[in-house]
Amino acid sequence: xxxxxxxxxxxxxxxxxxxxxxxxxxxxxxxxxxxxxxxxxxxxxxxxxxxxxxxxxxxxxxxxxxxxxxxxxxxxxxxxxxxxxxxxxxxxxxxxxxxxxxxxxxxxxxxxxxxxxxxxxxxxxxxxxxxxxxxxxxxxxxxxxxxxxxxxxxxxxxxxxxxxxxxxxxxxxxxxxxxxxxxxxxxxxxxxxxxxxxxxxxxxxxxxxxxxxxxxxx
Amino acid sequence: xxxxxxxxxxxxxxxxxxxxxxxxxxxxxxxxxxxxxxxxxxxxxxxxxxxxxxxxxxxxxxxxxxxxxxxxxxxxxxxxxxxxxxxxxxxxxxxxxxxxxxxxxxxxxxxxxxxxxxxxxxxxxxxxxxxxxxxxxxxxxxxxxxxxxxxxxxxxxxxxxxxxxxxxxxxxxxxxxxxxxxxxxxxxxxxxxxxxxxxxxxxxxxxxxxxxxxxxxxxxxxxxxxxxxxxxxxxxxxxxxxxxxxx
Numbered sequence: 001x002x003x004x005x006x007x008x009x010x011x012x013x014x015x016x017x018x019x020x021x022x023x024x025x026x027x028x029x030x031x032x033x034x035x036x037x038x039x040x041x042x043x044x045x046x047x048x049x050x051x052x053x054x055x056x057x058x059x060x061x062x063x064x065x066x067x068x069x070x071x072x073x074x075x076x077x078x079x080x081x082x083x084x085x086x087x088x089x090x091x092x093x094x095x096x097x098x099x100x101x102x103x104x105x106x107x108x109x110x111x112x113x114x115x116x117x118x119x120x121x122x123x124x125x126x127x128x129x130x131x132x133x134x135x136x137x138x139x140x141x142x143x144x145x146x147x148x149x150x151x152x153x154x155x156x157x158x159x160x161x162x163x164x165x166x167x168x169x170x171x172x173x174x175x176x177x178x179x180x181x182x183x184x185x186x187x188x189x190x191x192x193x194x195x196x197x198x199x200x201x202x203x204x205x206x207x208x209x210x211x212x213x214x215x216x217x218x
Numbered sequence: 219x220x221x222x223x224x225x226x227x228x229x230x231x232x233x234x235x236x237x238x239x240x241x242x243x244x245x246x247x248x249x250x251x252x253x254x255x256x257x258x259x260x261x262x263x264x265x266x267x268x269x270x271x272x273x274x275x276x277x278x279x280x281x282x283x284x285x286x287x288x289x290x291x292x293x294x295x296x297x298x299x300x301x302x303x304x305x306x307x308x309x310x311x312x313x314x315x316x317x318x319x320x321x322x323x324x325x326x327x328x329x330x331x332x333x334x335x336x337x338x339x340x341x342x343x344x345x346x347x348x349x350x351x352x353x354x355x356x357x358x359x360x361x362x363x364x365x366x367x368x369x370x371x372x373x374x375x376x377x378x379x380x381x382x383x384x385x386x387x388x389x390x391x392x393x394x395x396x397x398x399x400x401x402x403x404x405x406x407x408x409x410x411x412x413x414x415x416x417x418x419x420x421x422x423x424x425x426x427x428x429x430x431x432x433x434x435x436x437x438x439x440x441x442x443x444x445x446x447x448x449x450x451x452x453x454x455x456x457x458x459x460x461x462x463x464x465x
Contacts, residue, residue, distance in 0.1 A: 027224065055283040055319050062318030062348035069344045080366055126354045130380055133387040134408060140390055141411035153410065189403055192419040194449060196401045199423030200288035202442045205231050211434055212291065212426075 011210050018047050019208045066091065094119075156180060231445055247433065248440040255397050255417035256428035259300060262371040262395055267307035271370035272345075274312045275300075276360050276385055277324065278400075279353045280377025281317030289401050290320055292422045293376030296399075297324050299429035301331035313346040314363060316356030321348050357381040361388035374398040375425065378405035386412040399425065420446075 025032050025044025032043040070084035097111040138157065141150050162170060163177025206212035259273070266273050277293045280286025297313060304310050305328075313324050324346045332341040349359035361384045364372050372389035374382060375398065382398075382405050389396045390412055398409050399417035409416055417424070423442065427435035459465040 023228070027228075051283050055281070058281075058318035058321065059351075061321055062351075065318075065321055065344070065346070065348040069347050072344060080362075083362075123352060123354055126358050126384075127381070129358075130354070130383055130408075133383040134380070134411075136387060137383055137390075137408065137411035145414070150411075192401075192403060192406075195420030195446065196289075196422075198442050198445050198449070199292070199401070199420040201227055201231055202438055202445070203288035203291055203423055205228070206438055207291070209232070211438065212295075 008210075011213055015213070016208055016210055019204070022047055023208070063091075227445070230448065231441065248436040250424065250427055250436060250439060253417050253421055253424065253428050254415040255399050255421070256296070256425055258395075258397060258415055259296070259373065259429065260303065262373070262397070263300060263304055263307060263309060263311075266304075266311075266370040267309035269370050270309075271368040272309055272312045273300075273304070273371045273373055274314065274360075274364055274367070274369045276372075276374040276376070276378075276382075277313060277315045277320055278374070278376030278378045278382075279316030279351070279356050281319035282323070283319055284317075286377035289377045289422065290317070292399075292425050294320065294323055294327070295426040296373075296375045296429065298327050299426060301327050302334065305331040305335050305337070310342070310345050312363065312367060312369065314349050314356075314360045315346065316349055316351060316353065316360075318348050318351070321346060353379050354381045354384075357384040361385045364388040364394070365392065369394060371395045371397070374400065374409070375422065376400070378402060378409075380404040380408045383408040383412070 021032060022044045025042050029042070033040050034043050034046060036046050067088070070088055072078075073084040074081045074088070094114055097114060100110075138154055141154065159173060160177050160180055163173035163175075163180075167173075203212065262273055275293075275297060277290065277297070278286070280290035280293075282290065297311070300311060310328060313328070315321050315324060325343050328345060329338070329341050329343075332338050347363070349363075350356045357378075363369070364385060365388045369392075372385065372394045373396070374385060378400050379402060382400070386396060386398075386409060396413050397415045398413045399422040400406055400409055401419055401422050406416075406418055420442065424439050426432070427439040456465060
């Protein structure tokens, strides 16, 4: 009895039934309707809305986690603690503009400025770093795995990159690049995506039939 | 893929999954091809225990509320499978997440492993860290952890993009053993040059079967294989019929 109440019923109520309702709502739109807040809506939409609210609370947990981890690092003066201090300060400062009451002069400008002059350029700089780490990875590949596969991989990357740039005299590379992307590249990618889609469906089905339950002990 | 095709796939999947679960209780154990991206985690956990360090597990920026939910769950399965051994060896992994919905899930898996060993008081929730919700910021933060913490192996299982190369670069600079499994083609392109032990595409969803060897996980993998064969036959058959002008 206790296993039924403590384990099966919560799993069915919070995982299986909502999952089935959302899936059926997607497969048969307009069939599962409910009167909600004075309007007729799909059950699926209501459940997805609730999931968004729960996810928003998860963000609060995330913030507490950041405070705990970095607060602890500052408290124990562990390696890199000034960065943790900076992170927490920036986090607090970034919270100020959205929390200011609407209508205060400059509130929107300040909010926008944080995004335009801090978050956006820092994000772009980090994204630019990816190019260098990818180039470094290519060099490491040659050093660590000197096989035919590695050479073929790098040769393909070089042809696709050079074929994407309109160099005078190298226009013929664009044709090879298009062939690589549209024939072997597309074939490989479709095979990969089919496998991933199957894996996704099976994982979702496992949750629905209560075979996969990371949220539960039994 | 249209709704009819999805419905057919789901129904076939449910039928096979249920049939195999029922049969799997008594039938022979399905055999699987070992994948070093998962199998070597046991060895790395042992090494982490010997050296007093920890394995870093990056679960990516996917969460439970988006299109990467299944991919993220596959990553969580690695934590679930590894938690007991890691706690027994007193070498709990250092887990980083980029989506807060994975935070309570991963923390709970680790906490339960401590409780099963009757050492709940040793559980440290900060072993699971929420880094940042943006993919690039997450990768940069996780890379910093790999670079500065006492990490003995760098592993990545979940939803990533090309920015994962920031994390692998940090691991490569410290010459750490690196293991990964990803489904996104951009992530795979970035991981392939650095990671020797890489699980590609659908292999990520074999995590639980690879690591636990439990019958229910092996059975779901067998279901996936059967569905794949059916899909391939349908595609090839459709192509032949179209070529012959029948379709």
